[in-house]
Amino acid sequence: MNRVIVTGGAGFIGSAMVWRLNQAGIDDILIVDNLNTSEKWRNLLGLRYSDYLHKTAFLAQLKAGELDFQPDAIVHLGACSVTTEADGDYLMENNFRYTKTLAEWATARGVRFLYASSGQTYGDGELGFADDDALVPLLRPITRYGYSKHLFDLHALRTRLVEEIVGIKFFNVFGPNEYHKDDMRSVVHKAFHQVQETGVIKLFKSYHPDYPDGGQTRDFVYVKDCVEVLFWFLQHPEENGIYNIGTGDARPWNALANAVFTALGLEPQIEYIEMPERLKGNYQYHTQATIQKLRNAGCDVPFRSLEDAVTDYVQNHLATPQPYLTAP
Numbered sequence: 001m002n003r004v005i006v007t008g009g010a011g012f013i014g015s016a017m018v019w020r021l022n023q024a025g026i027d028d029i030l031i032v033d034n035l036n037t038s039e040k041w042r043n044l045l046g047l048r049y050s051d052y053l054h055k056t057a058f059l060a061q062l063k064a065g066e067l068d069f070q071p072d073a074i075v076h077l078g079a080c081s082v083t084t085e086a087d088g089d090y091l092m093e094n095n096f097r098y099t100k101t102l103a104e105w106a107t108a109r110g111v112r113f114l115y116a117s118s119g120q121t122y123g124d125g126e127l128g129f130a131d132d133d134a135l136v137p138l139l140r141p142i143t144r145y146g147y148s149k150h151l152f153d154l155h156a157l158r159t160r161l162v163e164e165i166v167g168i169k170f171f172n173v174f175g176p177n178e179y180h181k182d183d184m185r186s187v188v189h190k191a192f193h194q195v196q197e198t199g200v201i202k203l204f205k206s207y208h209p210d211y212p213d214g215g216q217t218r219d220f221v222y223v224k225d226c227v228e229v230l231f232w233f234l235q236h237p238e239e240n241g242i243y244n245i246g247t248g249d250a251r252p253w254n255a256l257a258n259a260v261f262t263a264l265g266l267e268p269q270i271e272y273i274e275m276p277e278r279l280k281g282n283y284q285y286h287t288q289a290t291i292q293k294l295r296n297a298g299c300d301v302p303f304r305s306l307e308d309a310v311t312d313y314v315q316n317h318l319a320t321p322q323p324y325l326t327a328p
Contacts, residue, residue: 009031205274
C-alpha cells in the first residue's frame, strides 16, 4: 500500500491518517478535500503528500477516466461531518452517493477501500451497538447525518460490497487537528479553552431520569488510536466488513471534564447548563462500541484510556505552541 488516496485528507481524522502513513514512510499520497475558506489547511503544514485535488475535480476526473493518480488504496474519510446538518439532499449527495461511486470504482479495479461510517447509525441505542450485519437493517438513526451514513452501510450489505471493503463506525473521536471544526470540535478541545478563559467547564444538564447531570455516557476514542486501526486494515486486505472503532468503555462527561482538569493540574470546576431545544429530541444519552468483531478479525491495536488520551492531547498538543500532528 504505497500509493494512497485520502479523501477528507485535510480534515480531522483524514489529516491524522496522512500523519500515520507518513510515520510508516508513505508519502505518495493524493489528498482530496474542500479547503474553501476554512482553517483546515493548517492541518497539512507538517505533513508529506504528493498532490491535492478539490473533491469536485477529483470525482469528475474519476468518472471521466482521467485520474492520473493510480492508488493501491483509498481511505475515504471525506464527508459532511456536521451531525446537525439540516440539508438532507446535500447529505445524500456528499455522504451517500459520493461514497457509492468511490467504492464501486475501487472494487472494480482491485483497489483497497476503507470508508467512514458512524456510531450515529445506531440511533438512540435501543437496539444496542453491536457491529453485526444482521442488526444493520433494523437500525433507526435519529439524525439526517446518521441516516446518510446508514444508507451506504445498507447498500454495501445489499450488494455484497461489504465482502470487499471496510466500513468503520467511529464513535466519539477526539484529538489533534480537530481545531477547524468550530462547534463540532470535541468537548475536550472546548473544555481546555473554557478552563483557560474562565476556570470552569460547562456540560449539558440531563433530561433523562437514568442519567445525572454530566452523567450521560460516551465511548470516547482517541484519534491516534483510530488511525492505527485504519492502518492495520490497510496491512490486512484479507479482512473486510463493517466494524466499530471505540474503546468498548462508556465514560460519563464528568469523567472527561475531570481528566482535562487533572491534565492541567487543577481542581475540577463544572457548571451544568441547559441543552438547546434543537438537541433535546436528537440526543444520545449512551454510546458504547462493541469491539469483539474487531478483535476477532485479529486487530490487536490497543486503545488508550480516556485519562491517558486526554493527558496526551492536552499536554503534548493543546498546551504547546505547535498543537498539530507533524510528520517525522
